[in-house]
Amino acid sequence: MAVKLNEAGFDHAKTLIDEGKVVVDERDDWSEHQPTAEKENRFIEKHGMREYAKWYLGIDDEEDQDNKGRYKFPYGDFANVHRCGVLAAESRAGQYKHFDIERAASHLHGMLEERREVRA
Numbered sequence: 392m393a394v395k396l397n398e399a400g401f402d403h404a405k406t407l408i409d410e411g412k413v414v415v416d417e418r419d420d421w422s423e424h425q426p427t428a429e430k431e432n433r434f435i436e437k438h439g440m441r442e443y444a445k446w447y448l449g450i451d452d453e454e455d456q457d458n459k460g461r462y463k464f465p466y467g468d469f470a471n472v473h474r475c476g477v478l479a480a481e482s483r484a485g486q487y488k489h490f491d492i493e494r495a496a497s498h499l500h501g502m503l504e505e506r507r508e509v510r511a
Contacts, residue, residue: 394449394463396491401499403445407472408502414473415507421475426468431459434469448480449492464492466499474503 407413416424426434435443440457444450449463464480467473481496 393453394451394487394489394492396489396495397444397447397450397462400445400447400449400462400466401495404448404466404472404477404499405502407467408499408506411506412471413503413506414468414471414475415503416473416475418475418478421473421479424468424473424475425465430469435459448495449484449489464489464496466496472499472503474500477503 414424431443443459444462446467446469447462447465451461451463454461464484466476466480468476477496477499481493481500484490484492484496
C-alpha cells in the first residue's frame with residue numbers, strides 16, 4: 392500500500408478551519424461523529440468522488456480513483472472539520488508511519504487549538 396498525503400484534502404481542511412467550519416469535540420467522539428457508509432454514499436452520489444476525496448488526508452495510489460478504499464484518514468463529516476477526526480488521523484498515521492499525513496494532521500490540530508484558545 393502506497394499511502395501518501397492528499398494535498399487537496401489538507402488544503403480543504405485548512406480552508407474549512409479558517410472559515411470556522413469546525414466542531415471542537417473530544418478525542419473519543421469520532422466513533423459517533425464520523426460519517427456512516429450510507430452518508431458517504433449519499434455524498435458521493437450528490438457531489439462526486441472528487442469532492443469526497445477532499446475529506447481525507449491520505450490517498451492510497453494503488454487503489455482505483457473511483458474506489459472509496461483509495462481515501463484514508465477522514466477528518467470531518469462533509470460539513471465541518473472535527474477535532475476528534477483530526478486527532479484520530481494524527482494518531483493512526485503515526486502508528487502506520489505515514490509521517491507526511493501525521494505532520495499534516497498535527498498542523499490541523501494546532502490550527503484547531505488556536506481557534507479553541509481564541510474562543511476561550
